[in-house]
Amino acid sequence: MTTTVSAVQVRRLVPADALAFQALRLSGLQAHPEAFGSSYAEEKDWPVERVREWLTVRPDTGVFGAxxxxxxxxxxGLGRQTRANFAHVGFLWGMYVHTDAVGRGVGRALLDAALALARSQPGLRHxxxxxxADNRAALALYQSFGFVEIGREPDAMRVGNGFCDDIRMYLPIATR
Incomplete structure (x- = not known):
């Protein structure tokens, strides 16, 4: 699936995109450490083979790039729980739009693509x-797609010497 927003093309990434993905992710980890569960220090020396594995195309998960x-x-990224009792749950991860592309619909196009794949998966319910919690732009974007807050974890993540709250959000994608 390929989507276009003005001059931006969105598609699933493949292992051949590993170097570009890794460079963008490292840029995001440096620019916005509060937005990721990982850190630049943890990922900066990862071999590209490890990154390629993330980008292996699977039928029900994937990483989308703009x-x-x-x-x-x-x-x-769109992931899916693998244990049988939780296989009905998918999750979004690693959302990042480079600063010079913010405000042009890139995030919306990425979410459209990830949600289209999620909705096509049998048995995936939400x-x-x-x-x-301080990322107002991301919260507004997710809410515009129908995600609702289902919880807030105070001090969920340590960034440097400070702590950040996380908001957990939920979107039903299948009817009972």
């Missing part, structure tokens, strides 16, 4: 995500 003039400017 490209502008062949430059990767945004990403979001999606969850976690977002920094």
């Amino acid at each position: 490209f502008e003039n062949e430059r990767l400017v945004g990403v979001v 999606l969850t995500l976690q977002v920094n």
